[in-house]
Amino acid sequence: MALYENEAAELLRRIENGDFAGRKTLPQIRDLAKARAVSTSTIRTAIALLEQHGYVRRVRGQGTIILPPPPARRTITLPGDLPHEWTADATRSTQPAPASVASILATAPGASIRCHQRVTVPPGEPPLVIADTWLSATADEDALDDAIPTRQTVTARAATRDHARLLEITPGLPVMEITEVRESPDTGRPLTVTVCVLPANRVQISVDSERGGCGT
Known part of the structure; x- marks a missing residue:
């Protein structure tokens, strides 16, 4: 284990033990480095590692803020529906689709198409799921329940500023992205692409290939 990883583990242990209780930062x-007899660059890298995992956040002019511990991890089965007691803020708009979505839906790059967005919030917790469902130009919204889920991909990446704002996390923290394509049972053409984004430190994904849905 690298020295900075040891220092990150020690800082995390002290945070969880309440050694910094009463402090916000x-x-x-330089004080942490002196106390541990290591370089300031080692401590700076250790703090960056803790920030990547959502334990602290560095703010210019304020220092390194100690964040509250994240809620317990939830197991989410995808495809599948989210619990009914969770609230969801739903919006509908027409906007340019991402290039990956436009390619699947055979839409010209930059063309505006329909998008349904749901931000799902478990009771007493920060937002957990952003689900953007993009509809093809030929999709009949009344017939979407008949669409057949055909493939899913799961990707790990860093949160964009927009997603971080909606999920109430720091930009750059790891998120999981699940993309699901649904096709027409009659023509086999893609009708919808749903992209779900979830904070990686709060969920574990269980995939059930016998069911349909992507949390929307």
Whole structure:
């Protein structure tokens, strides 16, 4: 294990043990480095690692803010519906689709198409799921329930600023992205592409290939 990883583990242990109770921020980097007899660059890298995992957040002019522990991890089965007691903020719009979505739906790059967005919030917790469902130009919204899920992909990436804002996390933190394509049972053409984005430190994904849906 690298030295900065050891220092990150030690800082996390102290945070979880309440050694910094009563403080909103960590001590200054030079003080932490002096106390541990390591370089300031080692402590700076250790703090960056903790920030990547959502334990702290560095804010210019304020220092390194200690974040509250994330809620317990939830197991989400995809495809499948989210629990009914979870609230969802739903919006509908027409906007340019991402290039990956436009390619699947055979839409010209940059063309505006229909998009349904749901931001799902478990009771007493920050938002957990952003689900953007993009509809092809020929999709009949009344017939979408008959569409057949044909493939899913799961990707790990860093949160964009927009997704971080909606999920109430720091931009750049790891998120999981699940993309599902649904096709017409009559023509076999893609009708919808749903992209679900979830904070990686709050969920574990269980995939059930016998069911349909992507949390929308």
